[in-house]
Amino acid sequence: MKENSTIAAIATALSPAGISIIRISGPQALDVIDRIYRTKKEVESIKKGEFAAAASSSAKKLSNAPTHTIHYGYICDENEVLDEVMVSIMKGPRSFTAEDTVEINCHGGILVTRRVLDCVFKNGAAPAQPGEFTKRAFLNGRIDLSQAEAVMELISAKNRFAIDASLEQLSGKIKNRIQDLRSTLLDEIAYIEAALDDPEHISLEGYTEGLTERVQKIRAAVKKMADSFDNGKVLTEGIRTVIVGKPNAGKSSLLNALSGRQRAIVTEIAGTTRDTLEEQIMLGDLSLILVDTAGIRDTSDVVEKIGVEKAREAAAKADLLIYVADSSRNLDEDDHKIMELLKNKKSIILLNKSDLSSVIQPKDLKEAGVDAPVLWISAANEDGLDALEQTIRDMFEQGMIAGNDEVVITNARQKTCLLNACESLRLAEEGIENGMPEDMLTIDMMDAYTSLGEVIGEEIEEDLVNRIFAKFCMGK
Numbered sequence: 001m002k003e004n005s006t007i008a009a010i011a012t013a014l015s016p017a018g019i020s021i022i023r024i025s026g027p028q029a030l031d032v033i034d035r036i037y038r039t040k041k042e043v044e045s046i047k048k049g050e051f052a053a054a055a056s057s058s059a060k061k062l063s064n065a066p067t068h069t070i071h072y073g074y075i076c077d078e079n080e081v082l083d084e085v086m087v088s089i090m091k092g093p094r095s096f097t098a099e100d101t102v103e104i105n106c107h108g109g110i111l112v113t114r115r116v117l118d119c120v121f122k123n124g125a126a127p128a129q130p131g132e133f134t135k136r137a138f139l140n141g142r143i144d145l146s147q148a149e150a151v152m153e154l155i156s157a158k159n160r161f162a163i164d165a166s167l168e169q170l171s172g173k174i175k176n177r178i179q180d181l182r183s184t185l186l187d188e189i190a191y192i193e194a195a196l197d198d199p200e201h202i203s204l205e206g207y208t209e210g211l212t213e214r215v216q217k218i219r220a221a222v223k224k225m226a227d228s229f230d231n232g233k234v235l236t237e238g239i240r241t242v243i244v245g246k247p248n249a250g251k252s253s254l255l256n257a258l259s260g261r262q263r264a265i266v267t268e269i270a271g272t273t274r275d276t277l278e279e280q281i282m283l284g285d286l287s288l289i290l291v292d293t294a295g296i297r298d299t300s301d302v303v304e305k306i307g308v309e310k311a312r313e314a315a316a317k318a319d320l321l322i323y324v325a326d327s328s329r330n331l332d333e334d335d336h337k338i339m340e341l342l343k344n345k346k347s348i349i350l351l352n353k354s355d356l357s358s359v360i361q362p363k364d365l366k367e368a369g370v371d372a373p374v375l376w377i378s379a380a381n382e383d384g385l386d387a388l389e390q391t392i393r394d395m396f397e398q399g400m401i402a403g404n405d406e407v408v409i410t411n412a413r414q415k416t417c418l419l420n421a422c423e424s425l426r427l428a429e430e431g432i433e434n435g436m437p438e439d440m441l442t443i444d445m446m447d448a449y450t451s452l453g454e455v456i457g458e459e460i461e462e463d464l465v466n467r468i469f470a471k472f473c474m475g476k
């Protein structure tokens with residue numbers, strides 16, 4: 001799958017900026033830059049009309065420059081000066097793609113950048129496909145597929161945890177863990193196959209007895225990695241936080257207070273928030289996707305009923321439920337129904353309207369059988385919000401953020417591969433239990449080995465590679 005063409009693209013965002021970077025990679029990268037790069041002296045000669053002098057100074061060719069050097073000069077289309085630039089030369093294999101790579105830092109105007117890029121195309125480079133530089137790094141063995149995906153995730157990271165997870169992945173943590181698991185699996189397969197080939201010298205007598213346990217152990221490790229996706233997703237995409245409560249409890253006021261914007265309609269008429277509203281907010285380092293729901297209560301109003309149904313659905317999909325109760329009113333049947341939604345969910349109870357005289361206390365909620373932190377707030381006065389933020393932070397930071405030796409995956413494709421490996425290992429365990437012949441067991445174990453390989457791109461079809469990299473952004 002090695003590529004022979006030389007590709008180029010703008011690596012920075014195409015908007016007016018101080019500088020733009022045009023990246024060229026491939027066997028002809030240095031030839032391309034030689035054709036269009038001129039030193040200051042050469043440009044002065046051009047300006048004076050001394051074209052021959054400019055063309056003959058081959059000593060200044062960047063292809064002769066040492067690798068990892070940067071050069072001041074001009075990009076010229078024939079005798080027309082397009083821009084004043086800095087050019088970095090990185091000769092393969094010591095570059096991101098492992099190929100000869102040239103980066104032109106030009107001025108960041110859209111038109112200037114486009115003109116320089118066109119000139120690069122005119123002189124031998126082809127337009128790069130989205131993600132093609134990273135794809136080359138992968139195909140040339142510089143990085144594995146999990147690292148390539150980490151590059152993309154790092155670029156689109158929305159918060160510090162997403163950055164941390166991508167950087168860990170980029171450092172090869174997933175690759176190392178997968179390689180360990182694969183090598184353990186391969187040892188087992190190799191032993192069985194060797195014994196089947198040479199039964200006189202290698203015995204399988206009693207071998208399968210310990211095998212179940214060993215396969216189970218591998219499966220548990222793979223499953224743990226697959227399960228880390230849910231935590232990874234919460235941390236990187238945002239904690240899906242659903243605010244529930246009866247009409248008028250103060251849900252919209254809370255959403256507005258937290259988001260600092262008046263997006264939901266705050267009104268005294270019960271049941272006006274009829275649909276769900278979503279808002280992404282940052283709570284320090286954590287992202288929250290706040291969902292405001294229609295007041296949950298039994299109602300005969302058809303329109304409102306739709307909203308209530310939505311609230312129940314939203315609550316089911318939530319990572320965190322925030323139940324807002326109006327502390328100036330007694331708990332009733334509806335409150336108890338809502339509290340049912342909190343069971344088996346990470347949840348926080350807020351006693352709102354702490355500025356009014358209260359008729360309910362935290363103990364009333366504890367007595368109702370809900371095991372969640374109970375906090376006093378006044379959404380209208382923005383009181384108690386710091387404590388709320390801290391509580392959410394504590395709930396999610398403890399146990400959810402991976403410790404040093406934990407691997408968190410954040411990529412759905414990787415999760416699927418891991419789950420496929422789990423299934424193959426489960427089949428192998430079943431086979432051992434049912435006394436299946438050893439050569440059949442190795443088929444399932446080999447399938448698991450292959451699925452694990454797909455995580456890091458070792459056993460992957462070319463068209464899948466193309467599909468994965470097509471999702472990348474241009475110039476990366």
Ligand code: GDP
Pocket residue numbers: 245246247248249250251252253254265266267268270271272273295352353354355356377378379380381
């Ligand atoms: P929702 O139906 O649950 O979304 O409730 P709203 O946010 O629309 O609030 C209902 C009413 O309660 C509005 O009149 C708010 O101004 C009022 N309200 C909300 N929070 C507080 C609070 O902390 N204290 C007081 N006194 N009133 C509040």
